[in-house]
Amino acid sequence: MLNVSPRTRAYETLPGLNPLGIPAVAPLPSGESPDTARIVERFGTALLAAGLHNGQQVVYVAPGQLVALAEFVRQDPQLCYEALIDVSAVDRSELPVSDQRFHTVYQLRSYARKQHLTVVCPLADSGRPSVPSLAGVFAGATWPEREVWDLMGIRFTGHPDPRRILMPESWPNHPLQKQVPVGGEEVPFTLTWSDPEFESFGKQVLAAESKPPVLPPGMNRENMIINMGPHHPSTHGVLRLVVELDGETVVNVDPDLGYLHSGFEKTGENKRYKDFVYYTDRMDYLSAMSNNMGYCLTVEKLLGIAVPARGQVLRVLMAELQRLASHLFWLSTHVLDVSGTGMALLMYATRERERILDLFEMACGARLTVGYMRVGGVSRDLPPAFLGHLDAFLRAMAERIDDYERMLTNGPLWEERLRGVGHISREQAINLGLTGPMLRGSGVDWDLRRDAPYGGYEQYDFKVPVFSEGDSYARYLLRMEEMRQSLRIIRQAVDRLPDGPFRVEDRKITPPPRAELDISMEALIHHFKLMTEGFQAPPGMVYHGIESSKGELGFFVYSDGSAKPYRLHVRGPSFNNLFAISNMSKGAMLSDIVTNIGSIDIVLGEVDR
């Protein structure tokens, strides 16, 4: 069993320096919307609560009614919530409540009606918390539910594949439960070896037992089983695929995740709101700006603050540059996967991405893990030379995209390799809970930037490309077009860049400028309070999704009124999109698996989080 350091460190509870805040429970939803009214009309008193909370439609339902509710909201023509976007859970054992320790939280989406619904299901207390699985209603629930079981220890009855997903099968606990320590061995600050501080030293390391490989369910040893990854040239990191092959034809694929699991969610619960921004960089490390933006917007929604106009435009500018960079890197790795290392386009697309990273370096000093945005705005204003360099880049970039298309779209073999490979129908895409280019490539016209605008996107004029073919070629064309549209948005952002503050002037949320510290005592106090305590968010829960380059990047925050999120859940688009790999690859050739991984566009930092 693990023996690790205590969760709350001594210095954090020093009186006066850092009050933890009074833990409170998120208030129940109040009021009603047409959708919640419709659900109340159908289920009546079987619902625990329904209404609006932080501007979102929330329904509380008992586990017994959960499946019925899911089927109802999915099939009812007035509701038609077609897709399950996310499943998460909250362990409430440290809140001032005595019952219903676990809540599972579901995010549902109606693409046709542009509506979002949060369903909360409080579980009855017992030694083995369990809830009916929604995988029968929404296939997309399969992996998120496995994740909740793995990390939170909630069983899903009737789940088709009840294995752990991120942690090893032999892991002794469910890490997101509150009684499990955050880990991280304490460094003994002592000079004598006999000090009791050393007693727990080195105990955290688990014994490295060698275990024979377990054949994933449904596979047959009569065929050839090959192990792609975790160290394989084209699994984009440490993804492991167990592939069952009949000749060159793929019979079965079973992804094995978790090699890069770094417990971001657990870390988030132990960091102040303002300190978690830098951790988001490391999730989808190819679009750090988007991650920053998604997290900051979520916390701002919880705090109820609005970012000044210049800050908003800067965020959009950076997020779109990041989308461009991410797509460029996707293009170069996709070409590498499909066409081999010799192909020159690999370096061409990387060269353009380098220029974007140079721009990031100008703006914030970092290239990859930028940490540029802050709750309340961005960390600093643009340097004077930035816009000139950006303009030069934009002018060059438009032609470069045409060059790529000349090399690939018009070139030999590229279309043949992608056309018809990794096909996903519209119904499948929705049912599997796919988002981003995977969804739009299958003919669903949905883009959060346009359909649920955030950060001022409603002021920009851009097209959302949609392709109905649903194959890798459609997704390729779609991403190329998205790059062009991103260029358009960046140009508009440059044109409209207003003067004024780039972040909220509220000293409780953003630090005062450095110069002020030397002359103002008040500024110094604010600075000190903010750096040591952070700011506290009102109790409540909030889910906010943004359109990152790979799909819907969602953050779910449950606040207990303290300076740290009580529960922080990340809905990584790569994770949910990767679920489609076995659907896409069955019956295809071995080479197509590689094409499909590239076409899904995963980043393992985000898949495993």
Added chain:
Amino acid sequence: MDWLNLIVIPVVRSLVLIFVLLTGFAYLTWYERKLLARFHVRYGPNRAGPKGLLQPVADAVKAIFKEEIIPGHVDKVVYLLAPALALAPALLIWAVIPLGKDFPAVADVPIGFLWILAVAGIESYGVILAGWSSNNNYSLLGALRSSAQMISYELPLGLFLISILLLAGDFSLVNLAEAPRQWWEWIWLWIMFPLFFICVLAETNRSPFDLPETENELIAGFQTEYGGIKFALFFMAEYINMITTSAIMATLFFGGYALPFGIGSEILPWLGPFILFGKVVVLLFLFIWVRASIGRPRYDQLMHFSWKTLLPISLAYMVITALLTVFFKP
């Protein structure tokens, strides 16, 4: 003095030839890396020696002094035999290639043409045995792909070669290089060159037909379990094959060691090898250019292309060549 002519001179010639070829291989890697770097807007090797010219030496030293690792699960004899078996045919072919007027590399064999076909047939055994003996799924897949691919592309290649034979009417490569051709014969030959080149790419496992070792799917295909100098031998075989096939193509399609219109052939006969060298360098450029700009087909597409496109074309080409030869050749 028969023994001198029969043994000593050929042995000396072979040794010189092997030395030249191995050096050629070493600098072909440099040439490819530099060229690819240019295509990729990079610099390529530039640390070891001026312009990175000593890079091949450094690579060779590294490969030779690497620890010899033989994985426990391999079939040892075959595993060790395979790299040698891959390299030997690549060198053997050179025996019959004419380097200058009346100056074959080792011997002017009257059936030089058949020699090429026969030895090229052995080449694939190295790859197949390597994949088989490695006892690794990726290697096995690479070997299977290799055998299927070599068989598929040897057919159209052979048919194209037969067409050339029909035109020239001689099996000796020396005579072939010097065969007087009419203008329509040249054009007819050059029409076939792109297709022939595709077959050669597939035969030499070069990109875009490097499916036996596709690093993206099969890690390194048949050579996954090889390291150090054993890997270098496969590498050597592939690159010497490139040089060899370039020399053959230069001989068959572009007059080999001779300049066009017979310029200088009487005055400077010793220029032959250098002219051949120049043509080989240009053809090698073609190999690398293709690698940098054309993506890879999928395995089934590769097979379809061979059986459904190349084979019918090569058959038709052979028939037409035969008719042309009968009716128009004096």
